[in-house]
Amino acid sequence: MKRLILLLAAGVGGAAGAAEIPDRPEKLTFPALNYEPPAAAGYRVALKAGPVAILVPNRELPLVGISITVRTGKYVEPSGKDGLAAMTGALMDEGGAGARTAEELEERLAFLAASLGVSVGETEGTAGINLLSKDLDEGLSLLRDVLSAPRFQESRVELHKQQSLQAMKQRNDDSRGIEGRERLNLAYGEKFWRNRQPTKASIESITRADLAAFHRDWFHPANFVVSVQGDFDRTAMTGKLEKFFSNWPFVGKKAPPIPDKKDMAKAGLYLVDKDVNQGRVSLILPGIHRDNPDYFPIQVMNEILGSGGFTSRIVNRVRSDEGLAYSAGSIFPGATYYEASFVASFQSKSATVAYAASLVLEEMKRISEEKVTAQELETAKRSFIETFPSTFDTPAQVAGALASEEFTGRARTDPDYYKNYRAKVSAVTAADVQRVARKYLTLERVVILAVGNKADLLKGHPNHAARLDKLVPGPITTIPLRDPLTMQPLPQPSAP
Secondary structure, three states: HHHHHHHHHHHHHHHHHHHHHOOHHHHHOOOOOOOEEEEEEEEEEOOOOOOOOEEEEOOOOOOOEEEEEEOOOOHHHOOOOOHHHHHOOOOOOOOEOOEOOHHHHHHHHHHOOOEEEEOOOOOEEEEEEEEEEHHHHHHHOOOHHHHHHHOOOHHHHHHHHHHHHHHOOOOOOHHHHHHHHHHHHHOOOOHHHOOOOOHHHHHHHOOOOHHHHHHHHHHHHHHEEEEEEEOHHHHHHHHHHHHHOOOOOOOOOOOOOOOOOOOOOEEEEEEEEEEOOOEEEEEEEEEEOOOOOOHHHHHHHHHHHHHHHOOHHHHHHHOOOOOOOOEEOOOOOOOOOOOOOOEEEEEEEEEHHHHHHHHHHHHHHHHHHOOOHHHHHHHHHHHHHHHHHHHHHOOHHHHHHHHHHHHHHHHOOOOOOHHHHHHHOOOOOOHHHHHHHHHHOOHOOOEEEEEEEEEHHHHOOOOOOHHHHHHHOEEEHHHHEEEEOOOOOOOOOOOO
């Protein structure tokens, strides 16, 4: 009898619960997400030895990860030594350090099951180690050797040069690489520091003394920001880091400001003749700095236009509706040190490139002339707001995000950036979206870069009236392929 009563009660409760379940997914409602991002003050430590450290203890696993961001990069390479920054970073951990040869260092790291790496990119360097917390002291010793006393073993220097030269020879093999290279040239100017490319001559000119000098100039505590996450006590880790950075064996240079002067190409069509079936296309416009007051409306606008995946207009129009491209979209980043470019891009068959490009331009024009729908606006804003907590999903992400704010200076100039992020996204209106689209999507300034078979690109498709040479004002400019070892333009074939 008791069992029957229980079953009847469960049936009644189940029926009542079922009646409360909406019949459509869109009718589901959820409580507001109550989430506050981590505040830097709870993790920030100003070390007496110089660097600022972000410490995020996490005792779930017996692991520690240490990352050091360095104020250096490609932008401080000496003239004629293009490739020196990246080579220095690679060889600091690959070329031995302290008393250990390259082989001995690799063997010891393998024994500890530790991962140690150094790299130097365009605007920063990074160095770090991940290992078991029980081996922390030895790991710190190894990392200190790599940062303060790299050996730049000659055999590894020569091996790195050979590998670099082999990679150079493939520069013209992939149209994606050609597009990326020429897009930067058009967006920023060939003399912009980002566009200085390593050549056979520059790589061969780099000596062990050059590597050592670059290292001593920039790899010192005054240029470091540190983040640590994992299995440690905050007070004990602070003491270890003070010891780690004390008595540094040399004094380097203060990193200069990153150059920001650009020289964007004039509006027009730029073609790179490459005999491939698929054409790669970039539509380029001047961009913004991340401190631009229109940053948040621009991000929402671009989410609707092209960066929102299958909810964005360019993807739906070019891929879903017309089937002209597998990948299509747009980016409109707010760069940290200079104004990054707006880029809409896609890849399509040569014959349909012109038609696909015309659709992208139509969508750029439409979002400027018509207000976006309420649903589009809400979807875009919810995308930013609801994914925001994932920025801090793990202790490593918390440490990385806060260290980045410290390194780039926003922790000082806009300390409440993360705190105010969702409110600023929420405040964006349809009128804001249209306003920034009108202001920044200036079609009369569009630069179109197309990489593919020139004759097929210009011929177009018989079923579509669009012609690539009629889409934008300005002349047609043919950009020659470049010699992969010298980066000088290759001779153009004579016209028949």
